[in-house]
Amino acid sequence: xxxxxxxxxxxxxxxxxxxxxxxxxxxxxxxxxxxxxxxxxxxxxxxxxxxxxxxxxxxxxxxxxxxxxxxxxxxxxxxxxxxxxxxxxxxxxxxxxxxxxxxxxxxxxxxxxxxxxxxxxxxxxxxxxxxxxxxxxxxxxxxxxxxxxxxxxxxxxxxxxxxxxxxxxxxxxxxxxxxxxxxxxxxxxxxxxxxxxxxxxxxxxxxxxxxxxxxxxxxxxxxxxxxxxxxxxxxxxxxxxxxx
Amino acid sequence: xxxxxxxxxxxxxxxxxxxxxxxxxxxxxxxxxxxxxxxxxxxxxxxxxxxxxxxxxxxxxxxxxxxxxxxxxxxxxxxxxxxxxxxxxxxxxxxxxxxxxxxxxxxxxxxxxxxxxxxxxxxxxxxxxxxxxxxxxxxxxxxxxxxxxxxxxxxxxxxxxxxxxxxxxxxxxxxxxxxxxxxxxxxxxxxxxxxxxxxxxxxxxxxxxxxxxxxxxxxxxxxxxxxxxxxxxxxxxxxxxxxxxxxxxxxxxxxxxxxxxxxxxxxxxxxxxxxxxxxxxxxxxxx
Numbered sequence: 001x002x003x004x005x006x007x008x009x010x011x012x013x014x015x016x017x018x019x020x021x022x023x024x025x026x027x028x029x030x031x032x033x034x035x036x037x038x039x040x041x042x043x044x045x046x047x048x049x050x051x052x053x054x055x056x057x058x059x060x061x062x063x064x065x066x067x068x069x070x071x072x073x074x075x076x077x078x079x080x081x082x083x084x085x086x087x088x089x090x091x092x093x094x095x096x097x098x099x100x101x102x103x104x105x106x107x108x109x110x111x112x113x114x115x116x117x118x119x120x121x122x123x124x125x126x127x128x129x130x131x132x133x134x135x136x137x138x139x140x141x142x143x144x145x146x147x148x149x150x151x152x153x154x155x156x157x158x159x160x161x162x163x164x165x166x167x168x169x170x171x172x173x174x175x176x177x178x179x180x181x182x183x184x185x186x187x188x189x190x191x192x193x194x195x196x197x198x199x200x201x202x203x204x205x206x207x208x209x210x211x212x213x214x215x216x217x218x219x220x221x222x223x224x225x226x227x228x229x230x231x232x233x234x235x236x237x238x239x240x241x242x243x244x
Numbered sequence: 245x246x247x248x249x250x251x252x253x254x255x256x257x258x259x260x261x262x263x264x265x266x267x268x269x270x271x272x273x274x275x276x277x278x279x280x281x282x283x284x285x286x287x288x289x290x291x292x293x294x295x296x297x298x299x300x301x302x303x304x305x306x307x308x309x310x311x312x313x314x315x316x317x318x319x320x321x322x323x324x325x326x327x328x329x330x331x332x333x334x335x336x337x338x339x340x341x342x343x344x345x346x347x348x349x350x351x352x353x354x355x356x357x358x359x360x361x362x363x364x365x366x367x368x369x370x371x372x373x374x375x376x377x378x379x380x381x382x383x384x385x386x387x388x389x390x391x392x393x394x395x396x397x398x399x400x401x402x403x404x405x406x407x408x409x410x411x412x413x414x415x416x417x418x419x420x421x422x423x424x425x426x427x428x429x430x431x432x433x434x435x436x437x438x439x440x441x442x443x444x445x446x447x448x449x450x451x452x453x454x455x456x457x458x459x460x461x462x463x464x465x466x467x468x469x470x471x472x473x474x475x476x477x478x479x480x481x482x483x484x485x486x487x488x489x490x491x492x493x494x495x496x497x498x499x500x501x502x503x504x505x506x507x508x509x510x511x512x513x514x515x516x517x518x519x520x521x522x523x524x525x526x527x528x529x530x531x
Contacts, residue, residue: 007345011334018333018369078329082385085295085323085395086346087315243298 004088008096016066016100026065026104030058031111037177039120046179048124051116052132052203053176058108059136060171060196063143064150064163066101071151072159075238084243098144105140109133128207135206139199142220145227146195152234170196195223246309248273248320248393248424249294253303256289256448263289265448266303273392276415276425278439286448287428288326291397294426295323307393319347322391324399326428328382332371336362336381339370340388347389359414360384361407375402383411393424400434412437465518466496473509492518 174196296313
């Protein structure tokens, strides 16, 4: 089983990392956007919140693009059918994807932290950095689930535009680009129910050293459950179509 | 002895359409079975039941005694799907290593490179591979887990004639060494070159099954082909575009004797066993 898992990890990593179309937007863009906008808009004490916001934005990108797009595209290729004829547990392929996603999340967050240090002049101390990385690992669970839900429900052709359509507005609505206090009142009312706001709140609490806000944990749990339901329905529909 | 494939009463329905309707199938180790049928006959659905990609609605199918789709069944089997596509970022060598790891084996890459002519391709990423090159990789992957059964769905589509001949030779060697092959193909000559036994399905049902030798023995028909100088007797069929007349007969000697007795002037006489596709067409018609 270990040999199989390693083979899946290596395959997943090669496929993703040999696609600049994947790793440029997911690993480099968040740090670039932070450098161009986040670091300029927020300095002083607010700077670390902007850094945390863009770290969450990086996590969201991995979920939407690694899973949202690739799950939809892979599902429609004969390669997946051929993989089903090989021995070994199929869930190991998913496990490998998630492990590789965690690696990509770490790389993307590390790039944002480096941009914070060299462009924004924001250097979180050791405990702040550790808490922020832990928060990013936590929010990667709903981000990945949302991405898989999107990739399961959308066709390969629709997955990229749909990801873009959801990713950017959600980042804005969640206050990842503009602090929530600066959002218009009507947008702020909507913002508190978005997954991105909940992810941001967890990251901001983490760098502050505050307890994670229960309300937003509940919001994220709700989005995660909704995603699991969509995944269940969509995957069962595809299984019937392909293997039924 | 355990059968490589033992299928009994297989049924598969899609809504109101019965794609496979009560098909029995047996394949022994060391045997190659050709699965024939027109487009839409149910061949691919039948293969998906054998490979365990789809569950049956009725009937059972086992691979060396293991239920189709089980891990043990998949371990015993190598598959070349009808349409093959692989991630363009990956090289054949990496894919072979991946497939071998799934089988829990070390990749025997050098043997596969030689067998499938992958020397120039093995370390190139697959983006830009031609259809024939992808097909060669797909064939190599079917054999890389040292399977006891190879399920090959139109394996030589897109291959040049040299690659087709190499594939036929390799498959015959594989069968001679005890491997079992289930093959679908639209190339009659390939079926004839590789398979010992044929099963024909049409509209989801098995309409013919037997060894090629049995079918020939049943038919005992030769094709007499010749060019006749005018006037030709009425009992000979009309000539084709090349001016040749073709006659199927169970007694070709009697045909030639009659021509001589009637003083018919003819030349370029050819007498040969009926081609597989003609035998099958006749048997299918009789069935």
